[in-house]
Amino acid sequence: MFQWSMGNPLNPYVWALYLDSPEGALAVSYFEGLPDYRARMQHEWLRYGVFDWMKAHEVDTAQPWAEERLSEEASQTVQAVEVFARRYPAQTPEQVELLLTDLVTSEQVQLSDDVEDTLTVSWAMEDVQLVSLGLYLAHPDVFVPYGFKEMDGVGLHQELLQIAGAFEIALPVVAAKKDELGRWLYLGHFSAALQEFRKRHSLSMSELLAFLYDFARTYVQSEPRDDLPAPRHAWLLVGGAKANGDYEVLEAMEPEDTTHWQGSLDMQRGDVCVMYVTSPVKVVHSLFRVMEDAYVDPFFHYKHAVQIGEQQRVPPLPLEALKADPVFGVSSHIRRNLQGTSGQLISRAEYDAVLVLLAARGLDLTQVPRLPEQAEVDLADLSNERDVELQRVEPLLDRLGIPRDAWVRQLPVRMGVGDRVYPDYAIGVTGTHPELRVHALVEVKYRASGERAWRKAFYQAKSYAMRLGAQAFLLAAADGLRLYQRKADDFQYEAGKAFGWDGLDDQALLLLRRVMSAPR
Numbered sequence: 001m002f003q004w005s006m007g008n009p010l011n012p013y014v015w016a017l018y019l020d021s022p023e024g025a026l027a028v029s030y031f032e033g034l035p036d037y038r039a040r041m042q043h044e045w046l047r048y049g050v051f052d053w054m055k056a057h058e059v060d061t062a063q064p065w066a067e068e069r070l071s072e073e074a075s076q077t078v079q080a081v082e083v084f085a086r087r088y089p090a091q092t093p094e095q096v097e098l099l100l101t102d103l104v105t106s107e108q109v110q111l112s113d114d115v116e117d118t119l120t121v122s123w124a125m126e127d128v129q130l131v132s133l134g135l136y137l138a139h140p141d142v143f144v145p146y147g148f149k150e151m152d153g154v155g156l157h158q159e160l161l162q163i164a165g166a167f168e169i170a171l172p173v174v175a176a177k178k179d180e181l182g183r184w185l186y187l188g189h190f191s192a193a194l195q196e197f198r199k200r201h202s203l204s205m206s207e208l209l210a211f212l213y214d215f216a217r218t219y220v221q222s223e224p225r226d227d228l229p230a231p232r233h234a235w236l237l238v239g240g241a242k243a244n245g246d247y248e249v250l251e252a253m254e255p256e257d258t259t260h261w262q263g264s265l266d267m268q269r270g271d272v273c274v275m276y277v278t279s280p281v282k283v284v285h286s287l288f289r290v291m292e293d294a295y296v297d298p299f300f301h302y303k304h305a306v307q308i309g310e311q312q313r314v315p316p317l318p319l320e321a322l323k324a325d326p327v328f329g330v331s332s333h334i335r336r337n338l339q340g341t342s343g344q345l346i347s348r349a350e351y352d353a354v355l356v357l358l359a360a361r362g363l364d365l366t367q368v369p370r371l372p373e374q375a376e377v378d379l380a381d382l383s384n385e386r387d388v389e390l391q392r393v394e395p396l397l398d399r400l401g402i403p404r405d406a407w408v409r410q411l412p413v414r415m416g417v418g419d420r421v422y423p424d425y426a427i428g429v430t431g432t433h434p435e436l437r438v439h440a441l442v443e444v445k446y447r448a449s450g451e452r453a454w455r456k457a458f459y460q461a462k463s464y465a466m467r468l469g470a471q472a473f474l475l476a477a478a479d480g481l482r483l484y485q486r487k488a489d490d491f492q493y494e495a496g497k498a499f500g501w502d503g504l505d506d507q508a509l510l511l512l513r514r515v516m517s518a519p520r
Helices: 012-020 022-032 034-039 046-057 072-086 093-105 121-126 128-138 157-167 180-184 186-200 205-222 246-252 319-324 348-360 385-399 451-468 506-516
Strands: 234-239 258-262 272-277 283-290 305-318 344-346 407-409 425-427 440-444 472-477 480-485 497-499
Touching: 012 022, 012 205, 022 046, 022 205, 034 072, 034 128, 046 205, 072 093, 072 128, 093 121, 093 128, 093 180, 093 186, 121 128, 121 180, 128 186, 157 186, 157 205, 180 186, 186 205, 234 246, 234 258, 234 348, 246 272, 246 283, 272 348, 305 319, 305 348, 319 348, 344 348, 344 506, 385 425, 385 440, 385 472, 440 451, 440 506, 451 472, 451 480, 472 506, 480 506, 497 506
Parallel strands: 234 272, 440 472
Antiparallel strands: 234 344, 258 305, 272 283, 283 305, 407 425, 425 440, 472 480, 480 497
């Protein structure tokens, strides 16, 4: 088996070794056969197809190659898309957008003999692996087949995000859930980003696909990962509707298995999840850990997807017991009868209440992840600005999940001819002077005991934020916090949100994380 290690982005020497290896040659040969897609059913699932092809064609392999044809229905979808796409030019972004829009709105892409069976945006997103293949066959220098879906339809977009991060591929932002057409147009932007990467590294299309679905995929899966961090938050997940088979999936899982679930974009790696099922019984079924930060999958049915694993089965905890609990029973989750609550935050008190109920039914709490206690800092221990930074601000950044390498303390900034200033904390720094930019800032003061002091700190931080293109800034003092977000290309003092250090509940922490964290 080809073994390799590399720096980022794509290392030319290591890439050449891969192409010269038996594995690399097999992967490229697989993708060279894409035009004959009807001959291989594996072409519907490229990420799996290339793996099967390579395993079956290795020297001395015991795995035979099953030369099964793609189904007639799938072949007709690919062909209909290819024929339609060939009628359109696709040399400019505007032409690509027009093609993708007409493809799913013109009702001219016939998928079967039924005249009403035409391609819609919903069907295109559901069968994106087939539709993108047809587009690629029509315009191979423009479109890239999208293979980040499992055979059960679950998205693997997180894997694409990891590849993009590892190899400096600038993926587009996913449109809002309600903008279905905008989400579909993501395919065009995804293809443009990969085509730019291909040209930058002088790859053929077959080599690009071998990179994407074999080389890079193996790389991100083989990267060493530290153990899961301690959970920062607890979340409620709901499953088990009769039609979707959730309960059977949960019952069949082993502790080492992972799966994807509808979640919240605020879910972070290491967080703990309480899995409640609605059918065939209404019980808390198990506990999970979040394996990767939640993400938006453009072609996933639900708004956000999260990867969960390390399932811990617990004694069945019925809905009636949750309703009777003096803490959990008065929660908003119970008021909604746990309907539509998957991906909702559970407070520390609510999570602890669930654990007490489970312990009464025999669960050993020594083996259960607990939420960390919030350290109290006495105001008397803060004697200067640096104490506020070390005892308040930097622990807060840790709690928000902003890694140490994502912020810079005392960033030198040129404000005028020869003038330099030093914002206390800059988050998400990119570029260099004069194009130096940041995502967010934190300006620290020792005390800000009145509105006059807060307003003075606001205008100082605003000048830095406007110069650096920041989207938000946080004022921090021993007396509390003030959060400001850019609106209509400006910051307004009256629009600030105030927080006390002792009032940073889970909802406040999530808001701060969402606003202050640099986009991944």
